[in-house]
Amino acid sequence: MGAGNKVDPTAFKLADIYETSICPLAKVMRKLCRQNDIKALKVVYSQETPLEPVRDMAISCHAHCICPPGTARKCTQRRQVPGSNAFVPSVVGLIIAGKVIKDLIK
Incomplete structure:
Protein backbone atom coordinates (compact mmCIF):
# COMPACT_ATOMS: atom_id res chain seq x y z
CA MET A 1 0.00 0.00 0.00
CA GLY A 2 1.13 3.59 0.29
CA ALA A 3 4.68 4.32 1.45
CA GLU A 19 -7.50 -5.97 8.01
CA THR A 20 -5.67 -2.74 7.14
CA SER A 21 -6.11 0.59 8.88
CA ILE A 22 -4.77 4.15 8.71
CA CYS A 23 -3.45 3.83 5.11
CA PRO A 24 -5.48 6.06 2.72
CA LEU A 25 -4.51 3.96 -0.31
CA ALA A 26 -5.69 0.78 1.44
CA LYS A 27 -9.07 2.41 2.00
CA VAL A 28 -9.46 3.03 -1.73
CA MET A 29 -8.26 -0.49 -2.52
CA ARG A 30 -10.72 -2.07 -0.05
CA LYS A 31 -13.57 -0.31 -1.81
CA LEU A 32 -12.36 -1.51 -5.22
CA CYS A 33 -11.92 -5.06 -3.91
CA ARG A 34 -15.51 -5.09 -2.61
CA GLN A 35 -16.80 -3.74 -5.93
CA ASN A 36 -14.91 -6.46 -7.83
CA ASP A 37 -15.87 -9.24 -5.40
CA ILE A 38 -12.26 -9.89 -4.32
CA LYS A 39 -12.44 -11.82 -1.06
CA ALA A 40 -8.76 -11.74 -0.02
CA LEU A 41 -5.60 -9.89 -1.02
CA LYS A 42 -2.25 -9.95 0.80
CA VAL A 43 -0.75 -6.48 1.18
CA VAL A 44 1.98 -4.67 3.09
CA TYR A 45 0.75 -1.49 4.74
CA SER A 46 2.01 0.92 7.36
CA GLN A 47 0.32 1.65 10.66
CA GLU A 48 2.24 4.93 10.81
CA THR A 49 0.24 8.12 10.34
CA PRO A 50 1.58 9.88 7.21
CA LEU A 51 3.67 12.98 7.86
CA GLU A 52 2.29 16.31 6.70
CA PRO A 53 4.51 18.12 4.17
CA VAL A 54 6.06 21.38 5.35
CA ARG A 55 4.01 24.38 4.21
CA ASP A 56 6.80 26.93 3.67
CA MET A 57 5.66 29.58 1.20
CA ALA A 58 9.30 30.57 0.52
CA ILE A 59 9.93 27.20 -1.16
CA SER A 60 6.40 26.54 -2.30
CA CYS A 61 5.36 26.35 -5.91
CA HIS A 62 2.27 28.30 -4.86
CA ALA A 63 4.40 31.44 -4.45
CA HIS A 64 6.89 30.75 -7.24
CA CYS A 65 4.99 28.89 -9.95
CA ILE A 66 7.29 27.41 -12.60
CA CYS A 67 4.58 25.90 -14.82
CA PRO A 68 5.08 26.70 -18.53
CA PRO A 69 2.74 29.29 -20.02
CA GLY A 70 -0.45 27.73 -21.36
CA THR A 71 -0.39 24.75 -18.97
CA ALA A 72 -3.93 23.44 -18.44
CA ARG A 73 -3.52 22.84 -14.70
CA LYS A 74 -1.25 25.09 -12.68
CA CYS A 75 0.79 23.70 -9.78
CA THR A 76 -1.27 25.84 -7.42
CA GLN A 77 -4.31 23.68 -8.34
CA ARG A 78 -2.63 20.29 -7.90
CA ARG A 79 -2.75 18.09 -4.84
CA GLN A 80 0.39 17.57 -2.78
CA VAL A 81 2.42 14.62 -4.09
CA PRO A 82 3.40 12.28 -1.24
CA GLY A 83 7.15 12.06 -0.84
CA SER A 84 9.07 9.00 0.28
CA ASN A 85 12.46 8.19 1.72
CA ALA A 86 14.71 5.96 -0.35
CA PHE A 87 14.75 3.16 2.23
CA VAL A 88 10.99 2.93 2.89
CA PRO A 89 9.76 1.48 -0.47
CA SER A 90 12.67 -0.97 -0.49
CA VAL A 91 11.67 -2.26 2.96
CA VAL A 92 8.13 -2.82 1.69
CA GLY A 93 9.51 -4.75 -1.28
CA LEU A 94 11.64 -6.95 0.98
CA ILE A 95 8.69 -7.72 3.26
CA ILE A 96 6.42 -8.80 0.40
CA ALA A 97 9.25 -10.69 -1.35
CA GLY A 98 9.89 -12.65 1.85
CA LYS A 99 6.20 -13.59 2.06
CA VAL A 100 6.14 -14.71 -1.58
CA ILE A 101 9.20 -16.93 -1.02
CA LYS A 102 7.65 -18.43 2.14
CA ASP A 103 4.41 -19.17 0.24
CA LEU A 104 6.33 -20.79 -2.63
CA ILE A 105 8.36 -23.13 -0.44
CA LYS A 106 5.35 -24.38 1.55
Whole structure:
Protein backbone atom coordinates (compact mmCIF):
# COMPACT_ATOMS: atom_id res chain seq x y z
CA MET A 1 0.00 0.00 0.00
CA GLY A 2 1.13 3.59 0.29
CA ALA A 3 4.68 4.32 1.45
CA GLY A 4 4.46 8.06 0.79
CA ASN A 5 5.20 10.40 3.70
CA LYS A 6 6.24 7.44 5.89
CA VAL A 7 9.59 7.24 7.69
CA ASP A 8 9.29 4.27 10.08
CA PRO A 9 10.11 0.97 8.33
CA THR A 10 9.19 -0.98 11.48
CA ALA A 11 5.55 0.14 11.22
CA PHE A 12 4.90 -1.95 8.08
CA LYS A 13 2.74 -5.04 8.51
CA LEU A 14 1.72 -7.88 6.23
CA ALA A 15 -2.04 -8.48 6.31
CA ASP A 16 -5.16 -9.05 4.28
CA ILE A 17 -6.49 -5.90 2.62
CA TYR A 18 -9.61 -6.05 4.81
CA GLU A 19 -7.50 -5.97 8.01
CA THR A 20 -5.67 -2.74 7.14
CA SER A 21 -6.11 0.59 8.88
CA ILE A 22 -4.77 4.15 8.71
CA CYS A 23 -3.45 3.83 5.11
CA PRO A 24 -5.48 6.06 2.72
CA LEU A 25 -4.51 3.96 -0.31
CA ALA A 26 -5.69 0.78 1.44
CA LYS A 27 -9.07 2.41 2.00
CA VAL A 28 -9.46 3.03 -1.73
CA MET A 29 -8.26 -0.49 -2.52
CA ARG A 30 -10.72 -2.07 -0.05
CA LYS A 31 -13.57 -0.31 -1.81
CA LEU A 32 -12.36 -1.51 -5.22
CA CYS A 33 -11.92 -5.06 -3.91
CA ARG A 34 -15.51 -5.09 -2.61
CA GLN A 35 -16.80 -3.74 -5.93
CA ASN A 36 -14.91 -6.46 -7.83
CA ASP A 37 -15.87 -9.24 -5.40
CA ILE A 38 -12.26 -9.89 -4.32
CA LYS A 39 -12.44 -11.82 -1.06
CA ALA A 40 -8.76 -11.74 -0.02
CA LEU A 41 -5.60 -9.89 -1.02
CA LYS A 42 -2.25 -9.95 0.80
CA VAL A 43 -0.75 -6.48 1.18
CA VAL A 44 1.98 -4.67 3.09
CA TYR A 45 0.75 -1.49 4.74
CA SER A 46 2.01 0.92 7.36
CA GLN A 47 0.32 1.65 10.66
CA GLU A 48 2.24 4.93 10.81
CA THR A 49 0.24 8.12 10.34
CA PRO A 50 1.58 9.88 7.21
CA LEU A 51 3.67 12.98 7.86
CA GLU A 52 2.29 16.31 6.70
CA PRO A 53 4.51 18.12 4.17
CA VAL A 54 6.06 21.38 5.35
CA ARG A 55 4.01 24.38 4.21
CA ASP A 56 6.80 26.93 3.67
CA MET A 57 5.66 29.58 1.20
CA ALA A 58 9.30 30.57 0.52
CA ILE A 59 9.93 27.20 -1.16
CA SER A 60 6.40 26.54 -2.30
CA CYS A 61 5.36 26.35 -5.91
CA HIS A 62 2.27 28.30 -4.86
CA ALA A 63 4.40 31.44 -4.45
CA HIS A 64 6.89 30.75 -7.24
CA CYS A 65 4.99 28.89 -9.95
CA ILE A 66 7.29 27.41 -12.60
CA CYS A 67 4.58 25.90 -14.82
CA PRO A 68 5.08 26.70 -18.53
CA PRO A 69 2.74 29.29 -20.02
CA GLY A 70 -0.45 27.73 -21.36
CA THR A 71 -0.39 24.75 -18.97
CA ALA A 72 -3.93 23.44 -18.44
CA ARG A 73 -3.52 22.84 -14.70
CA LYS A 74 -1.25 25.09 -12.68
CA CYS A 75 0.79 23.70 -9.78
CA THR A 76 -1.27 25.84 -7.42
CA GLN A 77 -4.31 23.68 -8.34
CA ARG A 78 -2.63 20.29 -7.90
CA ARG A 79 -2.75 18.09 -4.84
CA GLN A 80 0.39 17.57 -2.78
CA VAL A 81 2.42 14.62 -4.09
CA PRO A 82 3.40 12.28 -1.24
CA GLY A 83 7.15 12.06 -0.84
CA SER A 84 9.07 9.00 0.28
CA ASN A 85 12.46 8.19 1.72
CA ALA A 86 14.71 5.96 -0.35
CA PHE A 87 14.75 3.16 2.23
CA VAL A 88 10.99 2.93 2.89
CA PRO A 89 9.76 1.48 -0.47
CA SER A 90 12.67 -0.97 -0.49
CA VAL A 91 11.67 -2.26 2.96
CA VAL A 92 8.13 -2.82 1.69
CA GLY A 93 9.51 -4.75 -1.28
CA LEU A 94 11.64 -6.95 0.98
CA ILE A 95 8.69 -7.72 3.26
CA ILE A 96 6.42 -8.80 0.40
CA ALA A 97 9.25 -10.69 -1.35
CA GLY A 98 9.89 -12.65 1.85
CA LYS A 99 6.20 -13.59 2.06
CA VAL A 100 6.14 -14.71 -1.58
CA ILE A 101 9.20 -16.93 -1.02
CA LYS A 102 7.65 -18.43 2.14
CA ASP A 103 4.41 -19.17 0.24
CA LEU A 104 6.33 -20.79 -2.63
CA ILE A 105 8.36 -23.13 -0.44
CA LYS A 106 5.35 -24.38 1.55
